[in-house]
Amino acid sequence: MFKNIPPLRIKLKLTKTRHLICQSRINGVKAVLLIDTGASTSCIAHAEKKTFNIEEKGEPFEASGAGKDKVKAVMGHQCDLILGRHAIGKHAFVLLDMQHINATLMNENVKPINGILGADFLKKNQAIIDYKNKVLNL
Numbered sequence: 001m002f003k004n005i006p007p008l009r010i011k012l013k014l015t016k017t018r019h020l021i022c023q024s025r026i027n028g029v030k031a032v033l034l035i036d037t038g039a040s041t042s043c044i045a046h047a048e049k050k051t052f053n054i055e056e057k058g059e060p061f062e063a064s065g066a067g068k069d070k071v072k073a074v075m076g077h078q079c080d081l082i083l084g085r086h087a088i089g090k091h092a093f094v095l096l097d098m099q100h101i102n103a104t105l106m107n108e109n110v111k112p113i114n115g116i117l118g119a120d121f122l123k124k125n126q127a128i129i130d131y132k133n134k135v136l137n138l
Contacts, residue, residue, distance in 0.1 A: 048114055076095050
């Protein structure tokens with residue numbers, strides 16, 4: 001029979017703006033991802049697609065964000081994802097302009113992020129966020 005497998009525990013950090021972030025690697029390159037349950041899809045800054053060796057896949061489309069404006073986005077290919085010290089496997093990210101997000105963070109003296117880990121990933125991996133202990137359980 002199957003044994004109870006303990007969840008993967010990924011340490012999170014709380015920023016000055018009260019956002020949860022995690023250290024990660026995308027295709028072997030260090031990245032900082034913001035955990036966002038309200039983001040339907042995980043994304044990476046389009047300007048960093050070469051940094052993370054992400055290839056565009058498909059045609060550009062319009063995406064909606066927290067603001068009223070639409071942004072241009074394009075799907076990226078499946079990437080190797082590591083969260084904390086745990087190899088997660090393959091995950092696809094949407095590439096989009098994240099300048100407005102990072103500008104807001106930097107105005108609050110918070111370091112910029114490379115991307116967002118959204119509800120697509122969180123749901124697929126049955127994620128539970130432990131806010132008290134700042135841990136993401138998968």
